[in-house]
Amino acid sequence: MSSQLNRKVITVDGPSGSGKGTICRLLAQELGWHLLDSGALYRLTAMAARHHGVALDDVESLQVLAAHLDVQFRTDGQDDLKVILEGEEVTRSMRTEEVGADASLVAALGPVRQALLQRQRDFAQAPGLIADGRDMGTVVFPEACLKIYLDASAEERAQRRYNQLISKGLSASLDDILSDIQARDDRDMNRPVSPLKPAPEAVILDTTQLTIEEVLEVVLDQAKHKGLR
Ligand SMILES: Nc1ncnc2c1ncn2[C@@H]1O[C@H](COP(=O)(O)OP(=O)(O)OP(=O)(O)O)[C@@H](O)[C@H]1O
Numbered sequence: 001m002s003s004q005l006n007r008k009v010i011t012v013d014g015p016s017g018s019g020k021g022t023i024c025r026l027l028a029q030e031l032g033w034h035l036l037d038s039g040a041l042y043r044l045t046a047m048a049a050r051h052h053g054v055a056l057d058d059v060e061s062l063q064v065l066a067a068h069l070d071v072q073f074r075t076d077g078q079d080d081l082k083v084i085l086e087g088e089e090v091t092r093s094m095r096t097e098e099v100g101a102d103a104s105l106v107a108a109l110g111p112v113r114q115a116l117l118q119r120q121r122d123f124a125q126a127p128g129l130i131a132d133g134r135d136m137g138t139v140v141f142p143e144a145c146l147k148i149y150l151d152a153s154a155e156e157r158a159q160r161r162y163n164q165l166i167s168k169g170l171s172a173s174l175d176d177i178l179s180d181i182q183a184r185d186d187r188d189m190n191r192p193v194s195p196l197k198p199a200p201e202a203v204i205l206d207t208t209q210l211t212i213e214e215v216l217e218v219v220l221d222q223a224k225h226k227g228l229r
């Protein structure tokens with residue numbers, strides 16, 4: 001923990017579809033800082049479990065998988081991030097709703113979270129880190145210099161996800177997406193270990209009625225206020 005004390009970290013937590021990934025990418029670009037997508041680590045653990053035939057309630061094997069996750073995050077010339085799991089590119093396949101649902105199950109297991117803790121903290125490198133997740137401000141980076149908690153109604157988040165799928169030419173049911181989001185919220189917020197909740201000092205932002213540009217402006221203002229830009 002003491003190794004983090006001098007490192008600049010901005011944490012962005014919140015439920016699925018609240019806009020964390022979008023805002024974190026824009027913030028990282030604007031500030032020229034590193035980016036941690038912690039949800040990716042839970043998604044990759046769940047994918048590795050499926051590849052190796054490990055059941056999603058086999059806590060001991062999942063802990064070993066998480067501790068030894070063979071993953072590379074590579075940027076190409078256009079700044080696009082490629083994710084390689086055990087030598088195979090999974091950049092797109094790791095984003096499906098099915099993998100998200102599996103990730104939510106493995107993320108509820110304390111030993112898995114413990115196995116991924118140091119790997120996440122190692123992302124805190126100069127000039128700074130934008131950390132996207134559920135427990136970034138509460139557990140992983142309690143010393144962060146700015147903590148943001150993004151929220152939005154479940155209906156708005158389902159609509160955003162629906163629009164995202166339709167814009168990619170995929171079929172989707174708004175009702176199914178809303179039920180998935182509500183089930184995921186329930187699991188992520190009510191698990192005994194590292195539940196999703198705002199850190200006491202977090203700036204809470206309800207984005208239901210805000211555009212991406214408006215959210216970014218508020219967060220950049222907060223960063224400026226803290227002398228981070
Ligand atoms: N304020 C906003 N207004 C409208 N659409 C938004 C807003 N913020 C994000 N979006 C859109 O909502 C979708 C989900 O956003 P994003 O992936 O950033 O959410 P997330 O919180 O990272 O979700 P997850 O935790 O499931 O990865 C994207 O298509 C994004 O463009």
Ligand SMILES: Nc1ccn([C@H]2C[C@H](O)[C@@H](COP(=O)(O)O)O2)c(=O)n1
Nearest residue numbers: 038039040042103104107133134135
């Ligand atoms: N710090 C984190 C990040 C993610 N999770 C869980 C919550 C989700 O159900 C799942 C996938 O996350 P996403 O990629 O959708 O952000 O992982 C968590 O518990 N803690």
